[in-house]
Amino acid sequence: MNRRSFLYQSALASSLPMLSRPAWFSSLFAAYEMRALRGNVGVFTESGGTIAWYVTGKHIVVVDTQFPDPAAHVISEIKKMQDHPFDLLINTHHHGDHTSGNITFKGLAPKLVAHENSKANQQRVAEDRGNMDQQWLPTETFSTAWETQMGDEFIQLHYFGPAHTDGDAMIHFTEANVVHMGDLVFNRRFPYIDKSAGASISNWIQVLDNALNTFDRNTLFVFGHSGEGYDITGDAEDLQAMQNYLSSLLNFMEKEIAAGKSKEEIANATQIPGAPEWKGDGIGRSIDAAWIELVEKK
Ligand SMILES: [Zn+2]
Numbered sequence: 126m127n128r129r130s131f132l133y134q135s136a137l138a139s140s141l142p143m144l145s146r147p148a149w150f151s152s153l154f155a156a157y158e159m160r161a162l163r164g165n166v167g168v169f170t171e172s173g174g175t176i177a178w179y180v181t182g183k184h185i186v187v188v189d190t191q192f193p194d195p196a197a198h199v200i201s202e203i204k205k206m207q208d209h210p211f212d213l214l215i216n217t218h219h220h221g222d223h224t225s226g227n228i229t230f231k232g233l234a235p236k237l238v239a240h241e242n243s244k245a246n247q248q249r250v251a252e253d254r255g256n257m258d259q260q261w262l263p264t265e266t267f268s269t270a271w272e273t274q275m276g277d278e279f280i281q282l283h284y285f286g287p288a289h290t291d292g293d294a295m296i297h298f299t300e301a302n303v304v305h306m307g308d309l310v311f312n313r314r315f316p317y318i319d320k321s322a323g324a325s326i327s328n329w330i331q332v333l334d335n336a337l338n339t340f341d342r343n344t345l346f347v348f349g350h351s352g353e354g355y356d357i358t359g360d361a362e363d364l365q366a367m368q369n370y371l372s373s374l375l376n377f378m379e380k381e382i383a384a385g386k387s388k389e390e391i392a393n394a395t396q397i398p399g400a401p402e403w404k405g406d407g408i409g410r411s412i413d414a415a416w417i418e419l420v421e422k423k
């Protein structure tokens with residue numbers, strides 16, 4: 126969080142209780158952060174999954190879009206840096222906190238690339254919710270790998286199978302050596318594990334192995350979400366820590382299930398043994414997902 130957004134949030138927290146904040150107040154004091162990382166690649170955070178951007182004198186690429194308001198904010202921040210046409214939008218996966226702002230890029234970015242399952246999930250969820258008119262669906266999809274060149278930079282998309290969903294892409298800016306991991310890493314925060322969209326905890330551990338074998342010690346990783354006091358960027362050790370969380374979750378659940386406990390009894394846990402750094406709301410989502418995987422075998 127930069128100084129400006131920190132100050133806005135402190136002012137908000139001290140001056141008005143949550144419920145009495147009028148809408149104009151939060152829009153006037155929008156708290157977002159635009160942060161350069163390296164090699165023309167940076168991140169934007171406001172609400173929802175982290176956005177990454179690549180901006181040079183000739184090219185503009187954006188990864189993920191949060192929601193319409195944050196999407197408008199990142200677009201105006203990028204236009205302050207370079208005012209020329211956008212080249213490409215990419216989605217890491219279909220979840221609404223990463224794709225609801227796609228619509229704001231419609232007509233601005235000529236192309237939207239995502240994994241084929243990500244597109245199918247986005248379409249299915251929008252049809253279920255009856256809000257297809259608020260979506261901009263991927264215009265191009267891939268199954269295992271996709272690559273393009275933008276100036277001196279190569280952008281490679283990798284897919285290693287089901288994990289957080291069944292359509293999680295890793296986006297590698299190879300020259301900057303920055304990878305957007307989407308929600309494949311919740312940095313020290315209980316993850317969402319979307320069984321309704323084909324998630325697999327055991328394969329997620331494998332997918333992170335593939336990432337560790339594909340990228341290197343100098344790779345800078347961008348994460349969809351992080352816990353209190355942890356950053357949305359990190360290194361290979363943070364991927365290993367996420368793997369450790371997932372395997373600790375499966376070990377814990379296997380032991381509890383073998384001891385004859387019900388899902389409700391297991392859900393009394395406040396942390397996963399072996400991974401105490403994982404905190405926040407939502408341990409129940411991990412327990413539910415592991416139960417589906419281990420007991421219902423889905
Ligand atoms: Zn997310």
Ligand SMILES: [Zn+2]
Nearest residue numbers: 218220308317
């Ligand atoms: Zn997600």
